[in-house]
Amino acid sequence: xxxxxxxxxxxxxxxxxxxxxxxxxxxxxxxxxxxxxxxxxxxxxxxxxxxxxxxxxxxxxxxxxxxxxxxxxxxxxxxxxxxxxxxxxxxxxxxxxxxxxxxxxxxxxxxxxxxxxxxxxxxxxxxxxxxxxxxxxxxxxxxxxxxxxxxxxxxxxxxxxxxxxxxxxxx
Numbered sequence: 001x002x003x004x005x006x007x008x009x010x011x012x013x014x015x016x017x018x019x020x021x022x023x024x025x026x027x028x029x030x031x032x033x034x035x036x037x038x039x040x041x042x043x044x045x046x047x048x049x050x051x052x053x054x055x056x057x058x059x060x061x062x063x064x065x066x067x068x069x070x071x072x073x074x075x076x077x078x079x080x081x082x083x084x085x086x087x088x089x090x091x092x093x094x095x096x097x098x099x100x101x102x103x104x105x106x107x108x109x110x111x112x113x114x115x116x117x118x119x120x121x122x123x124x125x126x127x128x129x130x131x132x133x134x135x136x137x138x139x140x141x142x143x144x145x146x147x148x149x150x151x152x153x154x155x156x157x158x159x160x161x162x163x164x165x166x167x168x169x170x171x
Contacts, residue, residue, distance in 0.1 A: 006134035006163040007032035010098070013141030015042055019069045019096065021061040022046070023054035027073040029100050029164055034071065051076035055083030058095050067145065069096040074103070074117045075110070077156070084124060084154060094148035094155075096141070101130065101158040121156055128156040134163045 010033050014022065022037050023046040024030070038045045044066075048054045051072050058068035072080070077099050088095055101107070103114020121128045127147065131140055140157060148155040 006137060006165050007036055009134050009137040010141065010159070010163070011036040011040060011043075013138035014069055015040070016138055017096075017142040017145040018067045019145065020044060021058065021066040021068045022071060023048055023057050023068070024071040025049075025051055025054070025073070025076050027076075027100055029102070029161065030071060030073065030159075032165060033098075033159075037071070051080035052083040055080055055087050055095070059087055059091075059093055062093055062095070067149075069098055069145075071098045073100040074113050074158075077117070078113070078120065081120070081124065084126070088154045089124065092152040094152055096145050096148050097126075097154055097156040098141075099156050099158050100164065101160050104130075104158070104160050107161055117158065126154050126156055127151070128158055130158045130160065131163050132160050134165075137163065 021044045024034050024037060025048045037043055046057050054070045058070055061068045087093065101114065101117060102110035107114060118128065129140060129144060131137060144155045144157050
């Protein structure tokens with residue numbers, strides 16, 4: 001897999017699904033995706049200082065007719081639980097969450113974050129899907145965007161290092 005194939009397919013998937021506003025928080029593992037989002041003239045890119053800001057920005061975007069997505073690491077997902085509960089879940093608002101799955105199986109960093117990611121999403125009632133094959137990125141993003149819009153709740157896609165092109169050989 002070329003290092004850029006997964007990130008390119010993720011951004012193509014967002015655009016093909018109709019996403020036009022993307023809020024992001026920097027993370028080294030998401031760098032290739034964020035670089036593509038920032039450079040794409042078809043996407044409004046909103047860099048964030050804190051993840052909870054993205055909940056409010058994407059809520060405002062949704063209320064004026066935009067299709068929004070938020071990209072962050074799972075540690076940032078934990079930081080945004082209050083915004084997810086008090087805004088998205090309370091008012092039945094859709095938001096596609098693309099979350100780097102730090103601590104996923106075979107990822108030697110952030111094991112506690114990895115162990116807590118799916119249980120936290122489940123406890124919140126947020127449907128989530130793990131993206132392990134970059135060739136499935138476009139289809140999964142399209143399907144989850146439809147789901148979040150029909151469901152009127154956030155839906156998360158967990159992005160693994162395999163998809164982001166960040167796994168070291170032999171890991």
